[in-house]
Amino acid sequence: MQKISGAGEFQHALPSHYADQLVTESLSVGTYSIPVGGVDDQQPHREDEIYVVTTGRATLVTPSRTELIGPGDVLFVPAEEPHRFVDITEDLALLVFFAPPYTGRHANLTHPDDAS
Template identity: 75%
Template sequence: MKKLVGAGVFVRREPNDYVEQLRTGSMSVGTYSIPVGGVDDQSPHHEDEIYVVTTGRATLVTPSGTELVGPGDVLFVPAEEEHRFTEVTEDLALLVFFAPPYSGR
């Protein structure tokens, strides 16, 4: 058992901030923070992702559509799918679960 201290807490660093809190052989967990008005410049990942919005509001844009997101929302993005958070109207903090573990860009 391990308690993930600080997971899901917004951290203000410019332009964005990703901090990994856990890595195992099968998954990784981290917190992605985007400040109000920030630009999400991520590119597709090789891993499936689950995002849990802990604070803030934005729009998630994918080829299959857009979704307004806010606290408590849970989002699944399959590996290799283009996606981006836009219109960040409140400081956004997301718990991000990667499977397999995040390999970087």
């Protein structure tokens, strides 16, 4: 068992901020923060993603749908689907669960497609 303190708490940084809280062989957990006026510059991921909105309000845009989001909302984004948070009207903090673990921000992890 492991308790993850501070997960889902907003961190002010422009244009956005991502912090890992847990990385295992099967999943990873982090907090993604975007302040009012910030920019979500992420690219599609190779991992499935679940977002849990802990604070803030914004709009999530995907090719198939646009959804207003707020505290308590849970969002699933499948691997490779382009998505972006826009119109951030309140500082946004999201718990992010990746499966398999997100390798894009982890220097010590590799993905088979990253071999060079």
